[in-house]
Amino acid sequence: MSTLIACRALTKRYGGTRALDGIELELTRGAPIALIGPNGAGKTTLFSVLCGFVRATGGQAHVLGEPSGSGALRGRIGALAQDASLSPGVSVRSQLVHLARLQGLSRATARTEAERVLERVRLRDTGGDPPESLSHGMRKRIAFAQALLGAPELLLLDEPTAGVDPPNVRVIHALIRDLAGEVDFLISSHNLDELERLTDRVVYLEAGRVSMRGERAGARQDGTGEIGAAGEERAGRLTVTLGSMSDVVPAADALRALVEVIGCRIAERGDLLLSVDDENAAAQAVIAVLGERGVHWRSLVRGRSLEERLYDDQG
């Protein structure tokens, strides 16, 4: 499978601070990739280097086989940069046409393309408005629209839903899911639930380096910095989320008594993490025992959440 992103000893310093500290990373084309990590981990810096917004201090970064920032990448990658917006005072449609023309499209094609991407983000009716008259969520969708102009092979999305209201989040999520088969995605976000739903691969950054934290069974240990996410270690795992924290301890005791449950551990945020042999049988038994005890439960899912895999069960 061809290489999507390759970084070798990639370093970026801001004064005395190393935002990227020798990143070694190779990602292949395919399923959407999540770029995650705590604040200050270097996610946005890596994103910016890959897009050519920021010059690396040392090392190399290649995207789609070309050096990041190279002219050869123009039109091949689209990006939704965090907090970036279009110019005020000029209609969104007009700006999208302008950007499309910069990508080499003719005037007529650029107009058609602007309408297409506006339709894609379901904002065709607001194309005549200037960006400042739109809500934050709509501006994010417009930013997404500009990333879709032309036929990008890779979309880099930096916090695509940060500060966005649920209806707009749904639209953005639907877009990503719809496009996932056609375009490669690298999505940076703090919202792990979102990433779990949208991505199949995870790159975890910490202190400017690619970290293997949270890697468990099924994850790759080949030194590429790529780890498996939801789906790869679902076998033999159930996660139960209860409606009330006061029910957690008695429910855990009750579930430990079930023959279908090998082990039960209480995660940091109160979820019950079950080790089981037969997931279907265990799920039925869990539902039955919780029902008998009148315990309100909100969800029962196979496997463990990305958040728990990364933060709650290290070591």
Place this chain on the structure above:
Amino acid sequence: MTIVLLALGELKRVVASRRGLVSLLAFAVFWYAVLVWVVRPAGRFADGVGTRDVGAMLDRLLGFDLLLRWEAPQLAVWWVVALYVLPFVAVFASADQIASDRARGTLRYLVLRASRLQILSGRFIGQALLMAGVVAASALSVLLLVAIDRPDALSAAVPSLPAAMLALWLTLLPWIALMALVSALASTPGQATRYALILWVLLSLGAGWLSRRLAEHGWVEYLMPGSATRAMLGRSAEAALAPAAIGLLHTGVFLAAAALVMTRRDL
């Protein structure tokens, strides 16, 4: 093609946005006031008293014999006013070539589609075209004034205008290039204007120091952007083209520095 699109985009940003239109309206009002309260009274005064007398008066006041070089006194006053006023207009109009786009993040969207040098060049050319329009509008307005107050001088005044407009425009280019440089350095348009002021003072001090140390070298006075203005004041439009062309050198230097900043600075 990309540079042309960026230049036209820059023009459109001014003429198609509310903020740009307000700025143009403000300039139009200001220029109308200049015409009505400065150029027209001065022209009428010159007509009433006699060209030679006023010329002598201006010679005493400003140190040059101005009016005799122009077909109508309104043109002479416009020439002086435009030489001093339009650079300020150029500085304020072009202060935001890059800065606010960087602050807003719009520059990131452009960089995905055009090289940084193309963006810089396109913005500069767009602003230069805009100022060409401003120069032309100011020249046409004064021509209208001549048509009203001195219709007999109109036919003689028209041929001198193209050279005058070109000379004026050439004197504005270094200012636009300077603002391209400071706009590439700054994070906001306001900061760009402050940088321009600081740079202006530093350049003035530097040129003054050099001219004292190297007084025998006449070229030193041309180190400053706008230094040709004094030489242009006392000349006819055609004769002013030569000193005005010095601005092209300043423009080249500032644009080269801006290109260096633009290609190296993180967005």
